Amino acid sequence: MPQSKVGSAQTSPTLPTPAHGVRWTTPIVETPGIVVLGSWIWRLVRFLVTLPFRFPVTVACLSASAGAWWWFDWPGPASLWGLAAVVSLVWWRAWPDTYRTWVTLRLLAWWRHVFVYRRHWQPVLVISGLAESYQERRYLPRIRRVTCSEWADYVRVTLVAGTAPADFETRVAELAHGFQAPSCRVVVDGPRRITLEFPRHDTLAEPLDALDVPDTADLTALPVGRCEDGSPWLLRLHGTHVLAAGVTGSGKGSVIWSAVRAMLPAIADRTVQVWALDPKRMELSYGRDLFAHYADDGESAVALLELAVADMQNRARRYAGKQRSHVPGRKDPFVLVVIDEVAFLTAYHPDRDVRRRAENAIATLTSQGRSVGFSVLAALQDPRKEVMNLRNLFPDKVALRLDEASQVDMILGEGARDRGGNAHLIHPTLPGVAYVRMETSPAPVRVRAAYVSDDDITAMTNAYGSASFSGGESS
Numbered sequence: 261m262p263q264s265k266v267g268s269a270q271t272s273p274t275l276p277t278p279a280h281g282v283r284w285t286t287p288i289v290e291t292p293g294i295v296v297l298g299s300w301i302w303r304l305v306r307f308l309v310t311l312p313f314r315f316p317v318t319v320a321c322l323s324a325s326a327g328a329w330w331w332f333d334w335p336g337p338a339s340l341w342g343l344a345a346v347v348s349l350v351w352w353r354a355w356p357d358t359y360r361t362w363v364t365l366r367l368l369a370w371w372r373h374v375f376v377y378r379r380h381w382q383p384v385l386v387i388s389g390l391a392e393s394y395q396e397r398r399y400l401p402r403i404r405r406v407t408c409s410e411w412a413d414y415v416r417v418t419l420v421a422g423t424a425p426a427d428f429e430t431r432v433a434e435l436a437h438g439f440q441a442p443s444c445r446v447v448v449d450g451p452r453r454i455t456l457e458f459p460r461h462d463t464l465a466e467p468l469d470a471l472d473v474p475d476t477a478d479l480t481a482l483p484v485g486r487c488e489d490g491s492p493w494l495l496r497l498h499g500t501h502v503l504a505a506g507v508t509g510s511g512k513g514s515v516i517w518s519a520v521r522a523m524l525p526a527i528a529d530r531t532v533q534v535w536a537l538d539p540k541r542m543e544l545s546y547g548r549d550l551f552a553h554y555a556d557d558g559e560s561a562v563a564l565l566e567l568a569v570a571d572m573q574n575r576a577r578r579y580a581g582k583q584r585s586h587v588p589g590r591k592d593p594f595v596l597v598v599i600d601e602v603a604f605l606t607a608y609h610p611d612r613d614v615r616r617r618a619e620n621a622i623a624t625l626t627s628q629g630r631s632v633g634f635s636v637l638a639a640l641q642d643p644r645k646e647v648m649n650l651r652n653l654f655p656d657k658v659a660l661r662l663d664e665a666s667q668v669d670m671i672l673g674e675g676a677r678d679r680g681g682n683a684h685l686i687h688p689t690l691p692g693v694a695y696v697r698m699e700t701s702p703a704p705v706r707v708r709a710a711y712v713s714d715d716d717i718t719a720m721t722n723a724y725g726s727a728s729f730s731g732g733e734s735s
């Protein structure tokens with residue numbers, strides 16, 4: 261029995277479906293040989309004409325050598341190169357810094373460009389999935405330039421149209437291993453332009469001794485260590501709150517003590533007070549004399565936090581309608597509340613009431629203290645929400661060595677791990693090494709805190725201990 265009217269209409273498989281419409285395809289036309297030859301000649305001429313502009317020094321040297329040989333036979337280039345060698349030697353001895361910048365690093369950049377990046381570019385990018393295909397052709401991002409600094413290579417890259425820097429950010433591990441670098445960072449320069457930063461060696465492998473105490477304390481840029489590129493790691497405390505997270509032994513103490521050390525001149529002239537909460541009774545007790553207040557058990561710590569909240573609210577009341585920001589002074593000093601192992605108060609303390617009061621006080625301080633000169637610097641071992649649900653109230657965070665990859669984004673924010681913030685891969689033999697977010701860079705920056713030894717703390721206490729709070733009291 262025919263069933264032509266039942267169910268959906270049947271269409272012949274050879275006809276285009278209505279949704280597809282008519283398909284136009286480009287006819288395949290064979291390119292005549294003369295056109296291919298013409299195109300090759302054009303490329304060769306263009307290469308030769310642009311050569312002096314792209315490589316002026318190399319072209320000048322080769323032309324001078326060729327000219328000298330033409331005019332004077334072999335003694336010509338021999339004396340020219342001899343003279344160049346003498347000039348180079350004198351330059352190297354007399355001005356080593358400029359020689360390094362203009363000669364050594366440039367030669368190194370050329371070498372790395374040719375023998376590392378260009379040589380391995382295609383296989384590494386194809387295998388790591390960064391080569392794009394379109395109409396059966398493969399497109400690779402193009403290396404524009406390679407430059408070298410003392411510690412890293414910078415590979416400037418033009419992206420394939422239709423791709424984004426995020427594609428590189430998710431493959432930093434593949435790129436680092438592919439080019440045999442300890443790590444890789446992606447910096448976005450502009451539309452379709454990125455720079456890949458490959459350190460050549462670990463500049464933070466050696467511990468850093470305690471930094472010199474500065475003459476004046478700039479509370480917005482306290483020197484507490486060094487960044488991977490050799491620049492100082494400057495920590496802002498005034499106008500923000502800082503959470504330093506890392507497993508036990510990761511060096512949280514060195515971040516706290518380096519910050520206190522950098523503030524010593526201000527502690528001495530009483531424009532800064534440090535209030536210390538030390539539930540483990542190990543980290544901060546050593547420098548007790550430097551602190552305006554000190555508490556080392558749950559009850560007294562909560563009382564101290566509530567005192568800080570009360571002082572902060574008094575100050576806010578005085579400022580209301582008269583002053584919108586805080587300037588540290590003797591009358592209204594900047595108060596830094598340092599909490600070692602904040603989870604002891606908010607999660608581990610056996611008394612529920614203590615936990616609740618501590619959490620309330622820390623939440624109030626971190627949400628209202630910024631503009632009236634109260635800041636919190638807290639250390640934490642386990643950043644999970646169940647343990648520390650206040651972590652988002654700390655605008656600045658330091659990720660020391662962490663246990664799990666997932667914890668990196670909890671501390672440094674979404675996407676930090678993709679951008680190279682591998683705090684979970686920090687080696688246990690590198691305490692004090694951390695990743696931080698800087699205002700100047702969206703990608704996390706690797707840093708190392710200076711190590712303030714027990715002897716340094718004793719020396720600090722002897723020199724600055726009594727001067728700091730002769731008007732205050734130690735709880």
Ligand SMILES: Nc1ncnc2c1ncn2[C@@H]1O[C@H](COP(=O)(O)OP(=O)(O)OP(=O)(O)O)[C@@H](O)[C@H]1O
Nearest residue numbers: 467507508509510511512513514691692709710711
């Ligand atoms: N910046 C640093 N440079 C070199 N070594 C360091 C640094 N910081 C800490 N160390 C070394 O690591 C050890 C542990 O450091 P620290 O006690 O500060 O870790 P922590 O994270 O505070 O640990 P915990 O949470 O158990 O208190 C120190 O005794 C010291 O030997």
